[in-house]
Amino acid sequence: MARIDLHTHSTTSDGTDSPADLVRTAAAAGLDAVAITDHDTTAGWGEAQDACPPGMRLVRGAEFSCVSPTGREGEPPCSVHLLGYLFDPGHEAIVAEQARRREARVARLETMIERMAADGYPVDVPTVFAHLPEGGSAGRPHLGRALVSAGVVGSVGEAFATVLSPASPYYVRSSNTPVETAIEMIRAAGGVAVFAHSLARRRGRVVEPSVLSDLAARGLGGVEVDHPDHAPEDRELLRDIAARHDMLATGSSDYHGRNKTTPIAAETTDPDVLDALLERARGVEVVTGRGTG
Structure with missing residues (x-):
């Protein structure tokens, strides 16, 4: 089959x-x-x-x-x-x-990055968006991978469960x-x-x-x-x-x-x-x- x-x-x-x-x-x-x-x-x-x-x-x-x-x-x-x-x-x-939707995704992610950076998290807009191809759709996993690379969390899943969750102060609807x-x-x-x-x-x-x-x-x-x-x-x-x-x-x-x-x-x-x-x-x-x- x-x-x-x-x-x-x-x-x-x-x-x-x-x-x-x-x-x-x-x-x-x-x-x-x-x-x-x-x-x-x-x-x-x-x-x-x-x-x-x-x-x-x-x-x-x-x-x-x-x-x-x-x-x-x-x-x-x-x-x-x-x-x-x-x-x-x-x-x-x-x-x-x-x-x-893609434009809204970029704006949303930029706001989340800026909020986190203001609180001392080692993330910035150019790094998070560095590997997004033309016409690609940005999302929280891109920020999650940046947080993993920076040693803030151990996995993207952990990022979603903590600092990127809807309960987080950094979350944007x-x-x-x-x-x-x-x-x-x-x-x-x-x-x-x-x-x-x-x-x-x-x-x-x-x-x-x-x-x-x-x-x-x-x-x-x-x-x-x-x-x-x-x-x-x-x-x-x-x-x-x-x-x-x-x-x-x-x-x-x-x-x-x-x-x-x-x-x-x-x-x-x-x-x-x-x-x-x-x-x-x-x-x-x-x-x-x-x-x-």
Whole structure:
């Protein structure tokens, strides 16, 4: 059976593998298909496509930073993520919103760096942004790696749990895209929208299952079911929601290279689900390895 991982990150956002190394890592792990889904950018698509090993399929996508109602009365919206697959990267609304999000990410990170530097932390803007490629999407992991290099913390995970956490005085909130808007943009660009790690409770607040049902009526095409941060009972709940609303039930590692301990292909997608995804998408086609690997 083909092995498929539909959620991975490269150095064009918060991963540590270049797009070329990402597809090579996927091939070395025995994957037959992999999706590149960097945050709020498609800048890594070309390099990944050019390096894609012969025979491997590359699903081009992105992870959209969004905000959503939780479905609980009186509670403020929470941060969520939406995976967009095989959309037209030149679609006007997506180009504009991804550019806005990348600019907002830079401003947010600069503010966090300045706050930390003012308190004596050995970080500065040029160092943190030194290795971000053109068109790349900055994020807290870049600051986390700078803190690791400076000996402030032992790992990026430790940084996220302490000085970069939402409870930290250095934290700055994001200006994310309303999830309904992101779904509409992805669909208009010919892509398929899949709700990422929707019940990853250990990350913080999550939406109620009713929100996923409501979004299915708005065009949500799938839910990420098998994810390292999902408990077994939540996987079954999500699988049931997907089946009831004719949504795809995907599985993915959410691989970030050395920024997380989860290896690529830790979770995978059923081949039939990928086939259904390809049938529904009309923005761009899946790429079958034309590179040298």
